[in-house]
Amino acid sequence: MSRLHEISYEFVEFVPERLEPGVLYISVQYKTMAHLCCCGCGKKVVTPISPTGWQLTYDGKTVSISPSVGNWNLDCRSHYVISGNRVHWGGRWSREMIEAGFARDRQAKQDYYDTQTSRERSPSPSPAARPVSTPKARSLLTKIKEWWSREVR
């Protein structure tokens, strides 16, 4: 197995069944990305695009995704950052990163509640016109907790 240091990308409608190594497949339509783990283990890694998942940056020539990809659920436990089509290898999940993740999640929740509160303050429209808030899927905090519990076990 050899670690990749570069990755290319392909914009697709559907992520194909068989992925080529070293290619990040991006489906804007389905807000998801998939690639084979950059360590060379051949495992498929799916990184959904969402405010609490991953963000994709496309500058017309290269792609970057953030935050980093931590494959704690795979045997290889690889951890890397994809930035400007390059794969930057990281070490183990550090305490600072966990704390940064928690802070980010707290901020996201805070923003969410602020929005809710300001909605309540505004004159209430007829029930039919009220925006329906959908519960967020799985929060980043939950994901980090899962990763962490697997990591320390």
Ligand SMILES: [Zn+2]
């Ligand atoms: Zn791997």
